[in-house]
Amino acid sequence: MRLDNGLKLRKIAAIRSNTSSRMSELRVFHTSTLKAEFSVPGDKSMSHRAAILGGLSDGICTIHNFLPSEDCVNTLMAMQALGARHEILDEMPAHGPLKLKLHGQSMSLSAPAAPMDCGNSGTGMRLLAGLLAGQKFNSELLGDESLSGRPMGRITLPLRQMGARIETLGEKDGCAPLRFQPAKLSSIHYEMPVASAQVKSAVLLAGLFANGKTIIIQPATTRDHTERMMASFGIELEIEGNHIAIQGGQTPKACNFIVPGDISSAAFWLVAAAALPGSQLTLKKVGLNPTRDAIITVLKRMGASITVAPDETSGEPMGDIKITGALLKGTTILEEEVPNLIDEIPVIAVAAALASGHTTIRNARELRVKETDRIATVVENLRAMGGVVEEFEDGMEIEGGHPLRGTSLHSFGDHRIAMAFAIAGLFAKGETVIGGTDCINTSYPGFSRHLAAVMSGSSDPSDYDLTSAS
Ligand code: S3P
Secondary structure, three states, X not given: OOOOHHHHHHHHHHHHHHHOOHHHEXXXXXXXXXXXXXXXXXXXXXHHHHHHHHHHOOOEEEEEOOOOOHHHHHHHHHHHHOOOOEEEEEEEOOXXXXXXXXXXXXXXXXXXXXXXXXXXXXXXXXXXHHHHOOOXXXXXXXXXXXXXXXXXXXXXXXXXXXXXXXXXXXXXXXXXXXXXXXXXXXXXXXXXXXXXXXXXXXXXXXXXXOEOEEEEEOOOOOOOHXXXXXXXXXXXXXXXXXXEEEEOOOOOOOOOEEOXXXXXXXXXXXXHHHOOOXXXXXXXXXXXXXXXXXXXXXXXXXOOEEEEEEEEEOOEEEEEEEEEOOOOEOOEEXXXXXXXXXXXXXXXXXXXHXXXXXXXXXXXXXXXXXXXXXXXXXXXXXXHOOOEEEEEOOEEEEXXXXXXXXXXXXXXXXXXXXXXXXXXXXXXEOOEEEEOOHHHHHOOOOHHHHHHHHHOOOOOHHHHOOOXXX
């Protein structure tokens, strides 16, 4: 049924007042249609890297479609504290910059006046640590409670091998805050024990400031945005399979960069559309980097019909994703797929609960050291909704097809848990209330607006437009 315009607007306004930040909760109800075309905000991983490489570059860079989330704004502010100022050319109302000019410092950063706050962001802290390891000044990085409990030994170990002088000041051993003293770095040959793009990127950034050639070997392929963006900034890397080498002393050349939409944010709507028979969704200009697109492969394997129309810009593939819903069936996530879709596993678990048959997710121990222990938080919330799931040390097995019921859930302060269970709420009987949803702003400003538009059944593009004030 099509709503008339006035009624539709009143319905959206009512949903928004319930889904917006009031009491920091989302109220979600069952939805039976999803026919829309919209864009999700810019990629988080690329926005962090653009802020850092732009700030190190030899001139002025314009970044388009920057992600105006708390995580990325914290990295931008850290770069500003290090001397790389920015000018905002366009912004998402009430959030932050969408388009900005970065004033590169030609690799000569200045001492920050105070500790730099990375908030909730492991990417921000670990990449900035690589940058700060080889500076001539003292500096300090801190973060919120979740970030102060996450393992930093995985970066302090290789950075100390390069000569960095880093102290971990956290209550928990090896955790943030991180204090850096001036140091001259030497190159290393580092075989990473964990498949982590953040560790790889920290060592590559430190390698830019080191004497000689730093070589990194990854145990499995991880997202390659740092390598691609370094290449866009004119930095020479030698890449052969999972071996990456960088010669120190190179200065990034200023360039303009277009950030594609974040496939990890798109994943929430891809799952919603995939699991809803009859839905038709197009997500515009989403990043399609092959080290990030396993969510598409997995949803296809589960029975969704997906087509992509790729188009290359700024060294990163992007394109429109069209998806049609179906009755999904369970699947097994392959070990080699795990690093490619690590951030999408919470919402894949929701898709699995909606599918028929079993879904197995193993070899995903890394989920336990994300913003929350995402194995525990997913299992707890799925069970609270009536899902049937067995927990393992390194993953979970979900028996799909049990009807979900609306209930009160926690985000546990984790943006991806909040959004994954908002999607589950669209399929549940009754109302689902998710508490503590401010954290969504760390990666997806505007999510509640998109959710309200989806719940209202809107296919009007203006209801999904995050560039206008809501
Ligand atoms: C990221 C890498 C991933 C991912 C995180 C962002 C990045 O972590 O979970 O959200 O931007 O490098 P790993 O370091 O475990 O690969």
